[in-house]
Amino acid sequence: MNFQRKQFTGNELVSIYRELLLPRLIEEKMLVLLRQGKISKWFSGIGQEAIAVGCSYALQNDEWLMPLHRNLGVFTSRGMPLHKLFMQWQGDQDGYSKGRERSFHFGSAAHHICGMISHLGPQLAIADGVALAHKLKGEQKVALAFSGDGGTSEGDFHEALNVAAVWDLPVIFVIENNGYGLSTPTHEQYRCENLVDKAKGYGMEGVQIDGNNILTVIDTLRGVRDYCLREQKPYLIECMTFRMRGHEEASGVKYVPQQLFAEWAQKDPVRNYEQLLLSEQVLTPQALEQIQQETKQYIEKELQLAAELSSPVTLNIAAELQDVYAPPVLSARSYEEALEKGCTEKRLIDAIKDGLLQSMELHDNLVLMGQDIAAYGGAFKITEGLFERFGASRVRNTPLCESAIIGAALGLSLEGFRSVVEMQFADFVSVGFNQIVNNLAKIHYRWGQSANVVIRMPTGAGVGAGPFHSQSTEAWFVHTPGLKVVYPSNPADAKGLLAAAINDPNPVLYFEHKALYRSVSGQVPDAYYITEIGKASIVQQGKDISVITYGAGVHWALEYAAQHPEISLEIVDLRTLLPLDETAIRQSVQRTGKVLVLHEASITGGIGAEITAWIAEHCFELLDAPPMRCASLDTPVPFNTELEQQYLAKSRLHQSVQALLQY
Incomplete structure (x- = not known):
């Protein structure tokens, strides 16, 4: 491996080694824990560490990274407490996701790391938004998103690169080309000679580099970062690498020709870098061994701390429901x-x-x-x-x-x-x-x-x-x-x-x-005001039937009520469909005893199904008739206006009201 030391000092080279070694030794420990049944799944990045570590090392700590599940080096390089990472991987409630997420599907705003979702491609567009924010604030910062070779086939890859190019955003897109998307080899994934060739198609610059050479990664990223900031443009980097384990441990590696393992073992990013440190006399064999032992001891200490801090899972439904939403902000002027x-x-x-x-x-x-x-x-x-x-x-x-x-x-x-x-x-x-x-x-x-x-x-x-x-x-x-x-x-x-x-x-x-x-x-x-989300409105009070509706349905119900003054209709405008105002629904049912849920959407699986089911379950003793739905037909919306009127729920409103009255 051809390392170019360039401006790197001895202290920097040692610091880089520590950053590179840590994820490798953590991974080796995690594979042991996996065999012991102490973790349930692991996506290995062994063989690819130089990319994640190099990218993190080259960026500022307050620049956002959008990693994927083979980027352990991002999390360790950003200084996230290892014991808490262990708790995360073991599903502990005191991990970063409170036991709600697996492996690397989590983020930390404090460390400027955005958690991935399993669909991979969406990470790229988030980087666009972060870069746009920096641009709007006049900040000299970039955002960086990772993609695998397989991920470049997703529509999100195309969309994100296109938007970044059109909007001139300082985004770095890093492709980790390890030859396989799970078991699908690259020749079944794309037909261009190199993935970096795609850059020109989006009107951006790109470069292909040795992703196993940590100094090349750092030096390239630093230069690319400078370019993105100076030119206010995106950049695509293709890092050639190889993963020495399966997509995840359960999938194995039988689909990979054995000669590839021998070939890439010679390109191991950690072992080759160690040889550089020895040949440059930056470290002695004894000093190298000492760093390795210190790192292993640190891992064991943090693992022990995770075990000491771990506590049994506390099942709390209220807490789970509460965390679905961010707390509401203070209200502004009311209507x-x-x-x-x-x-x-x-x-x-x-x-x-x-x-x-x-x-x-x-x-x-x-x-x-x-x-x-x-x-x-x-x-x-x-x-x-x-x-x-x-x-x-x-x-x-x-x-x-x-x-x-x-x-x-x-x-x-x-x-x-x-x-x-x-x-x-x-x-x-x-x-x-x-x-x-x-x-x-x-x-x-x-x-x-x-x-x-x-x-x-x-x-x-x-x-x-x-x-x-x-x-x-x-x-x-x-x-x-x-x-x-x-x-x-x-x-x-x-x-x-x-x-x-x-x-x-x-x-x-x-x-x-x-x-x-x-x-x-x-x-x-005329003044600015807010209408509280989650609160229904009683448009018209009545005693015969509650028409629970929203949108155009409100006007259909009002029109029908005006045409039939002999029927006392109560019209409830939901205004918010999620979360529902269950209190207002129950109170209306209590006043009339009969309920018609009216909506424009097709009947099967519509919001009316949820509301009538909720009423039947929670308001049964208040009902004088089964709750009914009036909705549109289970067809696509037709173009012809006569067919469209037949499709719409409004055409069956009178029939539904009469059925309830006669029950």
């Missing part, structure tokens, strides 16, 4: 308080725009992102004028990269920013689904990190837009703990709930019905 300062008649679309405008004025760390939202003003013109008012840095047009933009929003939140991401249509959120339900939703429960991200979702049918621009997708997200889902039906709630969502430290899906944008008006307080 009632804002009323005193005057109101203006506004359409729903104008109220949403007002909420965005006032939030942008209040929060100078709020960034809006979405397709065509800048000078064009968005597909529905909600952001029109905001680009001219707040500039391109805070009102950002995005490429067609929904997953990467949602990931970037999470990255922004790591650095204290708030963001609102506009889906051009709620239907398109499906291509960003993973980032929402696995990354945003679970991050606080997994390692205590808040995610101040709002995703605006223009939703619903009734406008003749067909199957891919009319879907009601709210039930996809109501099933996911860690998300909040709001769905206003009127302008006043639209403004207040949007402000509340932007204030909330948790990810919020904000649904806004397209058909209501310009068809519904109402008095809206």
Whole structure:
């Protein structure tokens, strides 16, 4: 191995050795613990240590790293207490994830390490968001994300590199090319000669290096970091390496030709570096042995400390539920308080725009992102004028990269920013689904990190837009703990709930019905205010039937009530679908004894199924009839307007009400 000592001093070389040796010896110990049954799973990075250690060594300690499950050297190089890492790996409640996560699926904001999810690719986009935050704050910092060779086949890899290039972000993307994605060799993974060749396709620079040469890794990373900061551009590094163990220990290595192990054993990053230290007379054999013994003793001491600090798992359902969400922030001015300062008649679309405008004025760390939202003003013109008012840095047009933009929003939140991401249509959120339900939703429960991200979702049918621009997708997200889902039906709630969502430290899906944008008006307080998330509204009191609904369903119910004054309908506007206001639901059931849950989404698996089941389970003694659902057909949303009206729940509302009355 050709080491270039360059400017490295003897002390630096020894320091690097200690950093390189520690993860190797930890891994060897972990394999023993695995055989002893003291840990359940291990993803080995033996043979690849130089990459993680080198990257960490070259960056500043307050620059974010997005590691994967073979980057132990990131965690050790950032000085994370080893005994707590042992507790994490053993599933102890005093580990970094309170026993909720495995191996390296956790992070630590204090150490600027962002925990991975098993889907790998989403890490790259988070680095985009962190780098954007640094750029907006004028900080001279980079963000770095790791990918395996297999991960480069994921759409998230393409999206993240494309966004970083288009937005000129100081991001370093590091590919650890170890020849295999689990058992799939690289020749079955891609057809370009080298993965670094992809860099040119995204309009960025790249380099391929020996990932087993620790000095090459450090020297390259330092130079690349300087380039990214100087040019404010991203960079791709392909590190050639090899893992000497299986993907994880249970998978074995039978699929790997044996000659590869012999070949790469000669390129061992630790052993070759030791030979350098000896040949350069930086260390004597005795000094080398002493460092090894000291490191082993340190590992044993920390392992013993972990055992001493470990305690039996305490099962506490309340604590588990509490940690799903970050604690709410202090409330701002309420709707009632804002009323005193005057109101203006506004359409729903104008109220949403007002909420965005006032939030942008209040929060100078709020960034809006979405397709065509800048000078064009968005597909529905909600952001029109905001680009001219707040500039391109805070009102950002995005490429067609929904997953990467949602990931970037999470990255922004790591650095204290708030963001609102506009889906051009709620239907398109499906291509960003993973980032929402696995990354945003679970991050606080997994390692205590808040995610101040709002995703605006223009939703619903009734406008003749067909199957891919009319879907009601709210039930996809109501099933996911860690998300909040709001769905206003009127302008006043639209403004207040949007402000509340932007204030909330948790990810919020904000649904806004397209058909209501310009068809519904109402008095809206001029001043800034919030409407509390999780609280339903009684739109109309009644005694015969409780119609529990939201969005367009509120207006269907009001219209029906006006047409049938002989029926005393109580109309409950949920406003928030997750978390549900169960108290308001129960109180309404108590007043009427009969319940109809009305929603626009298709009936099977809709929110109505959850609400009627909850009522049957918790309010059975209050019922005079089974709780019923009135929802749309179990078909895609048709384009033809007559077929669309037949599809919608509104066409069956009278039938459902009569069935309940006659029960």
